Amino acid sequence: MAITPYEQYLNLPSLMALQSPATPPSEPTTRASERHFIVVHQVAELLLSQLLLDLNAIRDVIDKEPGNGWDGGESGDQAAVRAAQRAEGLTAMLVHNLALLDHLPPDHFDAFRPRLGEASAGQSPQFARLFAIVHDAVSQLQPKSKPLPPQAARSVREIHHLLGQWQTKHLEIVKRMIGDAPGTGGTSGIGFLRDRIRHHAERAAALQKVGGRRPRSAMPRTAINTLQQLSLRRPSYPSGRRATSGSAKDPPLATARAMSSRDDLSADVGRMGSRTVLVTGGSSGIGTAVARAMAAQGDQVWITYHRAPDRAHALIGELPTHDLVRHRAFPLDQGCWTRVNELVDRLPGPVDVLINNAAVGSKTVEAQGGGSQPREDELFMRINALGPLWLTKLLLPGMLERGYGKIVMVSSVGGGITAFPTFREADEMSKAAVAFMTRQLAAQLTHSPVDVYCVCPGATDTPMFHASTLNNLSPSARHRLINHLPAGRLIDPSEIAHMIRWLASPQGEVLHGAVIDASLGLGAHPGLLTGPATA
Structure with a gap:
């Protein structure tokens, strides 16, 4: 049967052929779980590729001035905001996509895990690049001539928070799947992931010590202060309480205090x-x-x-x-x-x-x-x-x-x-x-x-409302009172x-x-x- 224009445009025949579970068809349950595992990771790579493109687009558009050929006459600021907001949405999808592995039973994973060989998500070059941007403040995201627009800065801060959620979720899933066993890529497994999160938090703690008072839109503390981590200058807000759109993610705890050298509850x-x-x-x-x-x-x-x-x-x-x-x-x-x-x-x-x-x-x-x-x-x-x-x-x-x-x-x-x-x-x-x-x-x-x-x-x-009001009433009076309520x-x-x-x-x-x-x-x-x- 001839493929439709839709299938041709998206190259769906090739895309659908990319899922190749190593589990034989004679084990249909395990094979279905392995295919689910493959799809989640392939979707993550697709999202990552677009996410990295959009993050690079922020750099490419921020220094452009209106009328320099952007689609629809967009200014550099408008295009940067659009790219940043799209990247924020993609990062949220990345977190939700990972959560799909909650539906993968550990015994099914154990059944096909040996077929992974040394393959590990930690070997993904796109993930490595994304976290390099987060942890190492890669210079190509730094606008040289002017600061990032406030709306775009908020979206980038949200991306950092979402990546923190991704790390935590990944640790939770890996612990459920393999416990304390080593990772397939030769790492220590849970210990390795904990060290990565600790490193991420320590970077955030160090960044908190830089600079003075932050604006209301300050970055979540454990998700890294984006304006500093990306070497972006703080946005200059118009007069008033805050910018008119966008918002920062709720920050987690004070990492600087939590990551102290004491190995007690504060840690x-x-x-x-x-x-x-x-x-x-x-x-x-x-x-x-x-x-x-x-x-x-x-x-x-x-x-x-x-x-x-x-x-x-x-x-x-x-x-x-x-x-x-x-x-x-x-x-x-x-x-x-x-x-x-x-x-x-x-x-x-x-x-x-x-x-x-x-x-x-x-x-x-x-x-x-x-x-x-x-x-x-x-x-x-x-x-x-x-x-x-x-x-x-x-x-x-x-x-x-x-x-x-x-x-x-x-x-x-x-x-x-x-x-x-x-x-x-x-x-x-x-x-x-x-x-x-x-x-x-x-x-x-x-x-x-x-x-x-x-x-x-x-x-x-x-219990308080029952003690103060309902318990003092007969069943019929209680029924009448509740019926009087909205x-x-x-x-x-x-x-x-x-x-x-x-x-x-x-x-x-x-x-x-x-x-x-x-x-x-x-x-x-x-x-x-x-x-x-x-x-």
Whole structure:
């Protein structure tokens, strides 16, 4: 049958003939797995070839001036941005492509591994060239006459972060496949890969010591400061808080501190592919959901707890992990300045993302207040408002010094967004204080590399909401209350957690200073609690 113009244009017959598993057809299952393995690596090489072309194109176009013959009359800056953004997308595809090997069973790999001989991904000249650009600041990416446009610089920084993710993912896959066995290319296997990641992180640590304060778009610390690593001058931003488009990847931990000579816990902090996220009140409810969401994307998670150490440590044991992070749980009495200060002194490394989630509800303060109304009011203010303020003020200077930080306050629709007549005044005052603190900090940090947000959940399916509200109702009254809520349901903690995870990502930067109503609409229509129920 004649080939179609599409097949001819893409040379598909030749392309499809390139997959030649060494496993014989008599072993169809293993042969299919080997073909999958081959396809993943061939796709990676195709992506790499285009990625390198685009990175070289940045050099080629940056010194061009408008009208010098670029397609469509593009200026050099426009073409550089286009090439950099395309390269960023290709690098993201490279990471996702590697993740396809998660579907390769280790026993299948063991079956065809001997047929690889000495073949190893480490022998790829394109990978070698790409990481040479990352680690050795190859001069051809350096524009001699003017700096890289801010949008292009951001994309290149994102490429560095994604390559860090690729390294970490590669280590995870290799460990799952071969354990501590030597690599097929004659390397030590896992040890070799760890050394490469350590080298990458040490380079990043050294680069952090160069230069003064970085702009808001500073490169993730473990993914290498691109503007310096590529010998590019920092972009000159227009007047205002930051450039109008693009964003840097969330930086991981402070590698300079983590890569110190001490072989203790601090040496586990600051590895490639993760930030350190501190979640207060992480042993229950929204805090637990946030801890799971952040750990699932590779972040190192530290949580605080007050009265549930067993539950907190059980959660830490359940969080997904890899060799480059160590999740931890710390006790904290958030309403006590001394205890907050002691916590910060105990932390084994810098905090990149702070989630001020811990708070108390009416049942907790009633139990602790001993029947004293003034004492209960004080507990609301100290734990819900002053605690987050103290912790933020202690951690913020380090974020500013290191050139990166994300702070997410968790308030409530009651107080943070609107007022409910039946709520306790001190409770709503404490939540309103958190929302105002967010706005105040955001105003102070407008030109800094630290973002601040506030999320105000509505009725959420947490132990606190059950204790303060639902447990006091009969089954029929509980049913009526839930039916009065927006959408006739409670919010799942994971819904709030995914929002917080997004705010702590590069895309969340545009919402700096936002106090977000996350109540399914209850904040916009508080009368729903006393209005007609849903059908």
